[in-house]
Amino acid sequence: xxxxxxxxxxxxxxxxxxxxxxxxxxxxxxxxxxxxxxxxxxxxxxxxxxxxxxxxxxxxxxxxxxxxxxxxxxxxxxxxxxxxxxxxxxxxxxxxxxxxxxxxxxxxxxxxxxxxxxxxxxxxxxxxxxxxxxxxxxxxxxxxxxxxxxxxxxxxxxxxxxxxxxxxxxxxxxxxxxxxxxxxxxxxxxxxxxxxxxxxxxxxxxxxxxxxxxxxxxxxxxxxxxxxxxxxxxxxxxxxxxxxxxxxxxxxxxxxxxxxxxxxxxxxxxxxxxxxxxxxxxxxxxxxxxxxxxxxxxxxxxxxxxxxxxxxxxxxxxxxxxxxxxxxxxxxxxxxxxxxxxxxxxxxxxxxxxxxxxxxxxxxxxxxxxxxxxxxxxxxxxxxxxxxxxxxxxxxxxxxxxxxxxxxxxxxxxxxxxxxxxxxxxxxxxxxxxxxxxxxxxxxxxxxxxxxxxxxxxxxxxxxxxxxxxxxxxxxxxxx
Amino acid sequence: xxxxxxxxxxxxxxxxxxxxxxxxxxxxxxxxxxxxxxxxxxxxxxxxxxxxxxxxxxxxxxxxxxxxxxxxxxxxxxxxxxxxxxxxxxxxxxxxxxxxxxxxxxxxxxxxxxxxxxxxxxxxxxxxxxxxxxxxxxxxxxxxxxxxxxxxxxxxxxxxxxxxxxxxxxxxxxxxxxxxxxxxxxxxxxxxxxxxxxxxxxxxxxxxxxxxxxxxxxxxxxxxxxxxxxxxxxxxxxxxxxxxxxxxxxxxxxxxxxxxxxxxxxxxxxxxxxxxxxxxxxxxxxxxxxxxxxxxxxxxxxxxxxxxxxxxxxxxxxxxxxxxxxxxxxxxxxxxxxxxxxxxxxxxxxxxxxxxxxxxxxxxxxxxxxxxxxxxxxxxxxxxxxxxxxxxxxxxxxxxxxxxxxxxxxxxxxxxxxxxxxxxxxxxxxxxxxxxxxxxxxxxxxxxxxxxxxxxxxxxxxxxxxxxxxxxxxxxxxxx
Numbered sequence: 001x002x003x004x005x006x007x008x009x010x011x012x013x014x015x016x017x018x019x020x021x022x023x024x025x026x027x028x029x030x031x032x033x034x035x036x037x038x039x040x041x042x043x044x045x046x047x048x049x050x051x052x053x054x055x056x057x058x059x060x061x062x063x064x065x066x067x068x069x070x071x072x073x074x075x076x077x078x079x080x081x082x083x084x085x086x087x088x089x090x091x092x093x094x095x096x097x098x099x100x101x102x103x104x105x106x107x108x109x110x111x112x113x114x115x116x117x118x119x120x121x122x123x124x125x126x127x128x129x130x131x132x133x134x135x136x137x138x139x140x141x142x143x144x145x146x147x148x149x150x151x152x153x154x155x156x157x158x159x160x161x162x163x164x165x166x167x168x169x170x171x172x173x174x175x176x177x178x179x180x181x182x183x184x185x186x187x188x189x190x191x192x193x194x195x196x197x198x199x200x201x202x203x204x205x206x207x208x209x210x211x212x213x214x215x216x217x218x219x220x221x222x223x224x225x226x227x228x229x230x231x232x233x234x235x236x237x238x239x240x241x242x243x244x245x246x247x248x249x250x251x252x253x254x255x256x257x258x259x260x261x262x263x264x265x266x267x268x269x270x271x272x273x274x275x276x277x278x279x280x281x282x283x284x285x286x287x288x289x290x291x292x293x294x295x296x297x298x299x300x301x302x303x304x305x306x307x308x309x310x311x312x313x314x315x316x317x318x319x320x321x322x323x324x325x326x327x328x329x330x331x332x333x334x335x336x337x338x339x340x341x342x343x344x345x346x347x348x349x350x351x352x353x354x355x356x357x358x359x360x361x362x363x364x365x366x367x368x369x370x371x372x373x374x375x376x377x378x379x380x381x382x383x384x385x386x387x388x389x390x391x392x393x394x395x396x397x398x399x400x401x402x403x404x405x406x407x408x409x410x411x412x413x414x415x416x417x418x419x420x421x422x423x424x425x426x427x428x429x430x431x432x433x434x435x436x437x438x439x440x441x442x443x444x445x446x447x448x449x450x451x452x453x454x455x456x457x458x459x460x461x462x463x464x465x466x467x468x469x470x471x472x473x474x475x476x477x478x479x480x
Numbered sequence: 481x482x483x484x485x486x487x488x489x490x491x492x493x494x495x496x497x498x499x500x501x502x503x504x505x506x507x508x509x510x511x512x513x514x515x516x517x518x519x520x521x522x523x524x525x526x527x528x529x530x531x532x533x534x535x536x537x538x539x540x541x542x543x544x545x546x547x548x549x550x551x552x553x554x555x556x557x558x559x560x561x562x563x564x565x566x567x568x569x570x571x572x573x574x575x576x577x578x579x580x581x582x583x584x585x586x587x588x589x590x591x592x593x594x595x596x597x598x599x600x601x602x603x604x605x606x607x608x609x610x611x612x613x614x615x616x617x618x619x620x621x622x623x624x625x626x627x628x629x630x631x632x633x634x635x636x637x638x639x640x641x642x643x644x645x646x647x648x649x650x651x652x653x654x655x656x657x658x659x660x661x662x663x664x665x666x667x668x669x670x671x672x673x674x675x676x677x678x679x680x681x682x683x684x685x686x687x688x689x690x691x692x693x694x695x696x697x698x699x700x701x702x703x704x705x706x707x708x709x710x711x712x713x714x715x716x717x718x719x720x721x722x723x724x725x726x727x728x729x730x731x732x733x734x735x736x737x738x739x740x741x742x743x744x745x746x747x748x749x750x751x752x753x754x755x756x757x758x759x760x761x762x763x764x765x766x767x768x769x770x771x772x773x774x775x776x777x778x779x780x781x782x783x784x785x786x787x788x789x790x791x792x793x794x795x796x797x798x799x800x801x802x803x804x805x806x807x808x809x810x811x812x813x814x815x816x817x818x819x820x821x822x823x824x825x826x827x828x829x830x831x832x833x834x835x836x837x838x839x840x841x842x843x844x845x846x847x848x849x850x851x852x853x854x855x856x857x858x859x860x861x862x863x864x865x866x867x868x869x870x871x872x873x874x875x876x877x878x879x880x881x882x883x884x885x886x887x888x889x890x891x892x893x894x895x896x897x898x899x900x901x902x903x904x905x906x907x908x909x910x911x912x913x914x915x916x917x918x919x920x921x922x923x924x925x926x927x928x929x930x931x932x933x934x935x936x937x938x939x940x941x942x943x944x945x946x947x948x949x950x951x952x953x954x955x956x957x958x959x960x
Contacts (some may be wrong), residue, residue, distance in 0.1 A: 103718045103827035104856075126722075148667045159665060161674070162642060175914040183823045184855035185639060185895035187628045187678050188903075189911050189937060190919045194641070194674040198667050215722050238583045242606075242695050244764045284724045287767050343663045347583035375664035376584075415665030423668075431669050434655040439670045441925035446918070457669060 002085065003042035007063040011045055011087065014055045019046040019093065030088045033075045034135075035422060036336070041068065041082035048093045050168055050176050050207035057205070057452075058174035060087060066454050067172075069201040071111065071143025074135040076339060077420025079147065079200045083455040089205065091142050098208065100125055105213045106165065106182050111142025111206050115149075127213040130157035130248075133416065134324075142206050148198030150416040152249035152280075155241065155374030157214075159416075161197045168208035169196055172447035182210045195442070200418050201453045203446040217282035220248075221292050222316035225304035226273040230254060231350040233275035236302035237373045238346050240279075245294045247279040250374030251323050254353055256360075257370040261322045264329035269322055270306065277304075277373060278323050326370050333366065334383035338395055342402065344411035346376045355405045356380060359398045365391065367398070377415040403429070424459040482565065483522035487543040491525055491567065494535045499526040499573065510568045513553045513560045514615075515902060516816070521548065521562035528573045530648055530656050530687035537685070537932075538654040540567060546934050547652075549681040551591065551623025554615040556819060557900025559627065559680045563935035569685065571622050578688065580605055585693045586645065586662050591622025591686050595629075607693040610637035610728075613896065614804075622686050628678030630896040632729035632760075635721065635854030637694075639896075641677045648688035649676055652927035662690045675922070680898050681933045683926040697762035700728075701772050702796035705784035706753040710734060711830040713755035716782035717853045718826050720759075725774045727759040730854030731803050734833055736840075737850040741802045744809035749802055750786065757784075757853060758803050806850050813846065814863035818875055822882065824891035826856045835885045836860060839878045845871065847878070857895035883909070904939040 003022070012020040021027065022043045031040035042065075047053050060067045066086030073080050082088055095112035102125055109118060115136040119129050132151035133139060139149070145167075150159040166180030180186060180193035196204045227233035237250055253261065253276045262269040270276065277299070281291045292309055299307050310316035330337050344352050353369055360367045371379035380402060382395045403413050403426050412430060419427050428436050440458060443450070483502070492500040501507065502523045511520040522545075527533050540547045546566030553560050562568055575592035582605055589598060595616040599609050612631035613619060619629070625647075630639040646660030660666060660673035676684045707713035717730055733741065733756045742749040750756065757779070761771045772789055779787050790796035810817050824832050833849055840847045851859035860882060862875045883893050883906050892910060899907050908916050920938060923930070 101825070101827075102722065104825040105722065106825070148671075150665050150667075154664060158642070161671070162638070171914070171918065175918075177915040177918065178912060179915060181823070181892045182890050183825055183857075183892060183895070185630050185634060185823050185852075185857050186892040187630075187896060187898050188892050188894050189899060189907060189915070190683070190922055191628075191641070191671075191674050191678050192915065192918065194671050195922075198671050203670070215724055215726070218724055242582065242585065244695055244698055246695070284767075286770060287764075290766055343661070343665050345581070345584040345586070345663055347581075372665075377663075377665050410662050412661045412663060412666040412668050414668050415663070416667060418667050419669060427669060432658060434651070435657045435659060435669070435672065438651065438655075438657065438672065438926070442670055442675075442922060445921035445925045 003065060004063050007059060007065060008043055010059050011043055011056065014052055014059065015045045015047050019048070030070060030073070030090060031082065033073045033078060033080045035076065035078045035081070037078055037081055039081045039083050041088040042085045043087045044090060045087060046090050046093045050170055053089065053170045053205050053207055054174045054176050056087065056089060057170055057172055060451055061173060061449060064449065064451065066451055068453050069142070069146070069205050071140030071146070072114070072135065072138045074139045075143065075147065075420060076417040077422045079418055079420040079453070079456055081421060083421060091140060094207065097121055100127070102127070106210060107213055108208060108210045109141055110208055111140060111145070113141045115139050115141055115144055122213055123216060126216050128216040129163065129211065129213055131160045131163060141209060145197050145206050145209055146199065146201045147416070147418045150377065152251055152372050154372065155250050156246050156248040161194050163211045164193055164197050164209055165212055166210040167193050167196055167206055169204035169206050171204050172452040180210070184212065200420060200456050202443060202456050203452070218285040219288035220280055220282045221288055222278065222280050222310040222319050223292060223296060224308045224319050225277045225279070225299040226270040226306045227275045227277070227303060228305055229274040230353045232303040233277055234347065234349040234373070236299060236304065237277065239302050240295065240298060241346070241374060243298055245281065245291050245298070247281050247295065247374065249280040251278040251371065252276065252373035253323065253326065253370045254368060256368040257326050260329045260333070260368060261325040264332065265322060265325045267318060267322060273305070278319055323370070326368065330368065330381055330383055334385060336384055336386040338382040338384070338399060340380045340399060340402070341371070341377060341415050341417045342380055342406040342411060342413055343375065343377045343415035344406055344409045346373070348409040348411070349373060349376055349378065351409055352378060352405065355402065359401060363394045363398055365395060365398065375415070376411065419457045421456060424457060427457065427459060483545060484543050487539060487545060488523055490539050491523055491536065494532055494539065495525045495527050499528070510550060510553070510570060511562065513555045513558060515556065515558045517558055517561055519561040519563050521568040522565045523567045524570060525567060526570050526573045530650055533569065533650045533685050533687055534654045534656050536567065536569060537650055537652055540931055541653060541929060544929065544931065546931055548933050549622070549626070549685050551620035551626070552594070552615065552618045554619045555623065555627065555900060556897040557902045559898055559900040559933070559936055561901060563901060571620060574687065577601055580607070582607070586690060587693055588688060588690045589621055590688055591620060591625070593621045595619050595621055595624055602693055603696055606696050608696040609643065609691065609693055611640045611643060621689060625677050625686050625689055626679065626681045627896070627898045630857065632731055632852050634852065635730050636726050636728040641674050643691045644673055644677050644689055645692055646690040647673050647676055647686050649684035649686050651684050652929070652932040660690070664692065680900060680936050682923060682936050683932070698765040699768035700760055700762045701768055702758065702760050702790040702799050703772060703776060703787060704799050705757045705759070705779040705787045706750040707755045707757070707783060708785055709754040710833045712783040713757055714827065714829040714853070716779060716784065717757065719782050720775065720778060721826070721854060723778055725761065725771050725778070727761050727775065727854065729760040730852070731758040732756065732850060732853035733803065733806065734849045736848040737806050740809045740813070740848060741805040744812065745802060745805045747798060747802060753785070758799055803850070806848065810848065810861055810863055814865060816864055816866040818862040818864070818879060820860045820879060820882070821851070821857060821895050821897045822860055822886040822891060822893055823855065823857045823895035824886055824889040826853070828889040828891065829853060829856055829858065831889055832858060832885065835882065839881060843874045843878055845875055845878065855895070856891065899937045901936060904937060907937065907939060
């Protein structure tokens, strides 16, 4: 054990012995996330309050030990991995919905609350929390805030940062700060709230969040529109969003995704279509039929070869099943996959898909593109068996080419997953050297010793202040 | 002249002699804003590009001279005042709308574009930029971004930070950086965009902004609802916003404001009403009548004693005239006024108004409250003749009491105007010492010498690097 025994002893005192572990069998459980890399931490703690988190940070500072905050461990870029060892803070005990203020449409919750649980809870009050990452059933609000999660409803409703009003957070140096407001407006001092949101747990540990809520829409309806060509579908999406019926989701599947989902599900998807759009519209009960009719007519006018409206909840479920079947179908096809969440301006989606087609032809690799067409957020997947070194190398080169294409099209290399470890090498390409330096100075302003979630976002290490306690036992830590 | 002659000479070289002035008659023109304080700068420059702004910052760094960015000079808290002398950068020549991308609903513009001009321009393309401060006719997009401007439409559409996607900005050290994206989603690195937005020109000089646009609503209708008591009106506002017809604006006038506007306009306002709500609803042409009907019925059900729907554009104008008459009526009543834009959770507006009533009775000062009820953003005004020292002192104490009440009600001392100079003494009360220290460290990460817009936000001076060139000529600078 490389972490100092005194540090371990004091950690146990802070959170209580039953909420602490340095046993390998426990630590291994918190060494994973959705990237399939493994980095076993030196200790795992389960604090119950901001005060405990603060004491942990002060202790970590004294022992120069890295601290890694962890929500549901469902991150796609390694944000929760203990890449330099250290103490993993798991927020599962801080999972209380503290307040639902129905009069002011505001809620407060602790970071360990599961997102879908929170959504269901506010729904029972007739309220609506729109951000909806596909991990919602197991990711936490804390993780969603740290990554600035999005999801399909962003087309109409925006992303996590559009809903967070204020935070309670523990700084790497141990101070507990409150940021932001609990009102719709507030312009007092720097926007620490939105600086911490999306900072991937590198600037502060969120211990409570205040978010705004909306009234739950009275009605939701689902329809699909099949297009012969990707270009036509993309142009239709732009036109639809510029119309006065903005759907709350506009998901798309390319031909490869359609075939894949159909092969897996056999629900009669149009396997010859170049692209399939799945749209959700919400609104007042009195108007929903008119909205759907407008959208149906508009889709036809814009070149859809077929439009299907789900007449029942069951039919809607079936349409969504097709979209959701892509991921499991992909896993069935290949044991490993690369999944990148690039974003381009909506109108450039056809260019991006054309590039993917070209790469598919050139490499012979299985590639599919699907995702959130409404905001140009494409989930690009390459199927492979990572033990096939040649394929892996080709895939990595293809990803790099696609990132370059994305940037050239005016896009960004991550719409939802963040930078973490996996995208860190590509970050300077997008933001430039001067903005990189500025971000590092901001990191230092929060975390002078570089102890909070080190090794994330910044491709090279910052000047870190780790002591010997961060040294890892051989064989315990490493990319898996 | 305290500024170094070599510095002046080089400034003239950077922007060209005709876009530079150190003559007193020119400098005086840029020493004012809406606070009525006067601080005459040492020089005024009118750059035409980010490159010129960058060279000015490098020059200012070499001569340790403060630089103050200035938009329309309509700020309410002194953000554009040269409180320590220095160089005022006026962005009036950088006033180009660079791009309107109708397919992706994105626009790019330079900071000197007048907000209302930008709104009208996008409207001609069938598009909509919702943030709408009451200064829109003369304030600039750069100023709106720096202050994170709001306005009445924030109820439904949010504020400036909800529309900005990315920036080009010059750092105090002269680097030109690009932040953010031009897509709806993007989570790559720290959110520099929203950190700079609302930083009141203390972190960076915005030289170009990319904002998102919406489709222009097909229809807008206006209605008013009079309530006997403020409490009933406030409860109605909460209920209305929780309903499925969210108005885009919910403005309110207290009894004092109603009487004032009626005395000035004579349009038949209900002078016995405890509160008047003015609401705007927008939506699809096919549905607008239904929305207005719902809102009308709901208002009645929630206790409105009368509801008036504007049947023509002219009638709507007249209703808005009443709301807009308050400010000129106030100026007519008293040569000076204190105008504070406090915010409390919607449901606490009656408590705040009750406190104002109490203060009015206790001090005998004329006080009115009106503003954006939909987001609890109250413009609280005290009328006074500032030469009356006793009244001024009482007024300042009343403001402090009201700030305390605002914070105790879970509110914030500024929803739109920012901190600037005038609210700086109250900032630590709201954000706390630890967050204050963090904000100062962030300021240093951007501006190690403290040269960009010094004396704003932070009540005490930071450790500044000003050289002798910041010394002011006696009598030239001082609060007026």
